[in-house]
Structure formats: structure tokens, C-alpha cells
């Protein structure tokens with residue numbers, strides 16, 4: 001089987017909005033990391049430091065007046081637009097006009113765009129291999145009805161590391177057969193062909209994988225990450241540097257959706273991407289996405305429509321508080337972080353990981369959500385004050 005990271009855990013697409021500020025003014029002693037992590041935000045207004053209980057966090061290095069723009073993140077890595085919103089939300093800038101279908105439909109790749117410019121930009125960013133990859137996915141998804149429900153029951157238990165490891169090991173032999181079958185497609189000069197001969201067994205492994213139920217949104221998550229990594233190999237360490245969730249799958253069905261998707265992608269993606277289609281890469285994407293992705297929501301109605309999610313590494317260093325001192329707002333593909341009130345030198349800069357609706361919940365319910373989806377006990381000033 002493909003080896004899994006030694007700390008082993010695999011992926012789960014986060015379908016929950018980000019935001020969860022920690023205590024707005026930290027009373028904890030903090031240490032400035034000796035090495036600033038790759039991809040961490042850097043600015044004269046703040047610095048990233050370690051905290052005793054909340055990992056790394058962002059602290060003001062000077063007084064910051066209310067309204068100051070403290071950070072802008074346009075470092076989007078992978079992103080997922082749920083299939084249900086693909087006709088209404090621009091694949092490039094995430095523009096959305098109250099549910100109206102957008103004009104430019106690119107059927108080969110399964111995205112719509114608000115303008116020709118966005119369509120061109122999208123294709124340019126994905127590159128030729130990326131466009132081929134999305135075309136292959138769209139062809140497979142269209143051929144099949146959506147057999148898998150992607151709505152996961154959040155009350156089922158999250159698979160632990162052992163179950164995750166076993167699940168990935170259980171598909172390793174089939175993955176190896178599919179890889180060999182695909183590598184057999186490669187043309188090599190006579191005399192230099194040392195590839196393993198492709199037999200019926202290899203072909204059967206491909207056919208069997210393609211008969212398995214598909215999970216289109218899980219597939220989008222994986223393809224988005226793999227294509228991004230292919231295009232930006234030098235930025236991979238920015239993703240690896242993010243907080244790591246070792247048990248990122250919502251439940252056993254979610255885990256199985258990822259292992260099946262792994263086999264699907266081995267069977268259909270363009271050959272140059274196959275070296276990146278590994279259990280390690282698939283797991284790394286999920287384990288970093290899980291506690292770091294931001295929800296991509298409508299800009300009106302308090303963000304009531306949830307279109308998908310994406311990972312902006314630099315933005316992921318801000319901790320959560322239920323009484324945040326930094327407001328985050330999305331414009332197209334970038335997040336803007338603005339001081340919501342005057343912030344004193346030394347205070348922690350916090351955003352909220354809760355959606356507008358979740359912010360209105362009682363302390364107990366907010367804490368439950370943060371624990372369940374973000375894995376921590378909130379001790380922010382709003383929660384502590386009660």
C-alpha cells in the first residue's frame with residue numbers, strides 16, 4: 001500500500017464555516033516561534049507566536065485602531081464548490097446573484113462563470129493538465145447518477161487513527177494494480193520499456209473501481225488539491241505547516257468515500273498527476289483542511305448560503321473567539337481582516353469560526369459546535385464571562 005504519514009489520519013472535507021476566535025486579549029505567556037511557519041501571515045502590525053493551549057496565534061505588535069485593515073489573504077490553495085451550487089456560483093470569483101444561473105457554462109469541466117475573463121483565468125490557473133483532470137472528473141460524474149449521499153450524519157462517531165489506517169491499507173493492493181494498468185498506457189521508446197506487463201487482473205481492478213459509488217464533492221476536494229499541488233509544488237509546505245487534524249473524517253462513510261475516490265482518481269486522472277495521487281497526499285489534504293478551511297458563503301443574508309469551502313493558509317493562523325476583535329470578509333477570492341475595535345499592543349487578534357447563525361447560539365451550544373467541528377474547548381472572554 002502507499003504509506004500513510006506516520007502520525008496517520010486521513011481526509012475529511014470540512015463543510016462547516018470557519019471562525020472561532022480565541023480570547024481576544026491573551027493573558028497567557030507566549031513564545032515567538034523561532035522559525036515562522038511557511039505560509040504564516042507576516043506584517044508590521046502583528047506577529048505569530050505559540051500559545052500554551054491554543055497552538056499558534058496572531059498578536060498585535062503595536063496598538064491597532066478600529067477599522068484598520070490588518071491582513072488580506074489571497075493565497076487560496078484548494079477549494080470546493082458544491083455541485084449543487086455550480087450553476088449559480090462563479091467557479092473563479094465565487095460571484096453569486098441570488099440564485100440566478102450564470103451565463104457562461106463550461107460543460108466539459110462542470111463549472112459556470114460570471115464572465116469570459118473568469119473562465120479564462122480559471123483555465124489558465126488550472127493549466128492544461130488541470131483542465132484535463134477536471135474534464136475527466138466531469139465525464140465520470142455525468143455518466144453516473146449521484147449514488148452517494150454526501151450529507152454526513154454528524155452524530156456518528158469519527159473514525160480513530162487505527163480505523164483510518166486500516167481503511168487506507170485495505171485499498172492499497174487495488175490501488176497498486178490500477179497504477180500499473182495506467183502506467184501501461186504510457187508510450188516508451190522500444191528497449192526502454194521496463195514497465196510491468198498489464199494483465200487482465202490490472203484491467204479488472206480499474207473496472208471494479210469505476211463501478212464503485214462516486215462522491216462528486218469529495219472528488220472535487222481531492223482533485224482541487226492535487227491539481228493545485230501539481231501547479232504549485234513550492235507551496236506544498238505551506239499546507240503541511242497548518243494545524244494537523246489526525247482524525248479528519250466525519251464518520252466511516254466519509255472515510256470510505258475518500259478511499260473510493262482515491263481509486264477513482266487513480267483510474268481517471270491524466271498520467272502526469274498519478275505520482276501525486278497517493279494515500280499520503282490524500283490524507284495530508286484532509287488533515288490540513290479539517291481545522292483550517294474557511295466556508296465560502298453568500299455575501300448577502302448573513303452568509304446563509306453555503307457554497308463550499310477553501311483553504312487560505314495565511315488566514316488560518318488566526319484563532320477563534322466568540323467576541324472577536326477582527327472581522328473577516330470575503331471579496332471574490334480574497335479575505336480581508338479588519339480590526340473590529342481598537343486593539344492594544346500584545347493582544348491576540350481573533351476572528352470567529354462561527355457562522356452568523358451560530359454566533360447567536362447559547363454559550364453551551366457554541367461550545368458544543370466548536371468542540372465537535374474544531375476540536376477545542378472555547379475559553380474566550382465571551383464564554384468565560386458567563
Ligand SMILES: C[S@@+](CC[C@H](N)C(=O)[O-])C[C@H]1O[C@@H](n2cnc3c(N)ncnc32)[C@H](O)[C@@H]1O
Pocket residue numbers: 020021022023053054055056057242243291292316317318319320321374375376377378379380
Ligand atoms: C485555523 S487553526 C488556528 C491556528 C492554530 N492555532 C495553529 O496553531 O495553526 C484552528 C485551530 O486552532 C486552535 N484554536 C483556535 N482558536 C482556539 C481557541 N480559542 N482556543 C483553543 N484552541 C483554538 C484549535 O486547535 C483549532 O482547531
